[in-house]
């Protein structure tokens with residue numbers, strides 16, 4: 229299995245997509261961080277003040293929002309690309325037990341997701357520390373429950389890697405998977421979670437489970453506990469991947 | 483460990499239907515070790531589908547396919563047993579040929595230097611660091627062949643390897659495969675063009691509309707008696723030597739020193755050497771073979787499916 233994972237990393241690093249999406253995730257994180265700090269003194273802001281522990285946790289948690297969707301997209305492209313570019317033939321010739329290929333991709337993109345999460349946490353730190361210092365706010369990086377937020381962010385982005393692999397394994401079609409992911413994350417889910425009457429079940433949607441995992445709330449919605457959110461989110465990823473490995477990955481490669 | 487001594491490749495009762503197309507229909511054949519076997523048939527005959535079933539990429543509706551006595555998925559190190567270059571194998575356009583092969587070296591546990599070796603073997607050394615998106619069709623065929631060679635396998639399965647190669651490339655490919663088989667290994671190579679193959683293969687498996695129409699040696703394929711073109715300054719001595727023990731030798735005189743003789747070229751050659759007759763040319767007849775292939779693979783009126 230380690231050689232399969234090493235092979236997946238080799239595939240990833242021999243094209244440039246990972247780099248562009250990493251730049252994108254870091255840029256998005258920088259944007260979210262700047263908006264949050266920039267509007268922190270706005271009277272209408274929903275976030276807690278940045279000198280409070282809760283406010284600081286919210287600030288660092290934006291790293292997950294910056295990275296998670298793009299990691300899911302990277303992972304989805306990583307698996308659907310095998311079909312789009314017809315490298316599936318070579319891949320399944322080398323590893324005829326196709327479930328092993330799915331498992332190797334799950335492990336690979338979870339690791340990649342964790343690394344993206346770490347990179348985006350550095351972006352928040354690099355922007356927030358000097359900026360907040362000018363406002364007279366000292367951030368203790370190991371205080372105010374921040375280590376728990378870092379763990380939540382890293383776990384969240386890693387699990388989005390699983391989600392992307394799982395959905396891609398299930399759908400196999402690259403355009404459908406990537407468009408589906410983006411439309412769901414940026415259109416469908418915000419609409420659904422914006423309807424208070426649906427709260428009792430929208431808390432189980434991936435986006436809400438993700439927010440639960442990082443324990444950050446920018447809406448009035450009630451979230452699951454962190455570990456529950458992590459389980460729900462990982463459940464989606466593994467469910468898709470399992471169904472994909474059982475059904476669509478078994479289909480003929482012609 | 484027991485040693486498997488059966489045929490290199492065996493297909494038994496293979497079936498595959500796509501929608502309402504019967505792509506492969508109760509197909510049984512085997513490929514002996516150490517041979518180059520041509521897998522022949524017109525486009526759409528079911529060659530690619532059959533090869534993909536042999537390799538575990540397409541699931542047969544029925545029947546079995548084994549390589550070295552085992553199903554492909556059951557081979558612990560498949561790349562060391564069989565290497566395959568299939569039609570419609572893809573490459574990521576942004577990845578270089580070298581990077582592509584290194585991925586599969588890593589996955590299969592071969593040293594990375596193996597990728598450079600096989601790229602040199604197929605003559606892609608100078609282009610190996612370029613993105614595959616810029617490769618010609620012929621270069622992609624060579625890269626696919628290089629990938630098949632990575633594990634230094636006992637059996638090579640090649641699907642229409644001559645497609646996209648220029649005439650020089652085809653000659654190169656033939657030499658390459660001949661050398662490969664001469665080292666005792668097995669090659670199964672598909673083609674829809676008999677002429678690409680007839681100078682190369684020992685055995686043929688001929689397919690039409692998913693069914694086996696003929697399996698055997700190339701010589702057995704030609705329907706008429708064998709013949710050869712001979713040029714010799716000693717026509718009468720040759721005929722005398724050939725005529726011994728032959729009831730009615732059929733000879734056509736094409737020129738004062740050129741004959742069309744209805745005997746196998748190998749036989750004529752042997753007799754000429756024994757009788758110390760000087761030969762300037764000895765060419766086995768070919769057109770019967772093409773005719774036979776054409777007849778075997780062309781649809782007959784009575785077989786056409788009712789509309």
Ligand SMILES: Nc1ncnc2c1ncn2[C@@H]1O[C@H](COP(=O)(O)OP(=O)(O)O)[C@@H](O)[C@H]1O
Pocket residue numbers: 482500501503504505523524525526527528529530531532
């Ligand atoms: N994935 C597929 N879906 C539907 N039909 C297919 C598919 N693959 C092959 N076929 C059909 O099966 C038949 C055999 O095709 P193929 O094995 O590619 O033949 P060959 O390689 O001899 O040209 C053809 O009629 C082809 O159209």
Ligand SMILES: [Mg+2]
Pocket residue numbers: 526529530531569641642
């Ligand atoms: Mg074909």
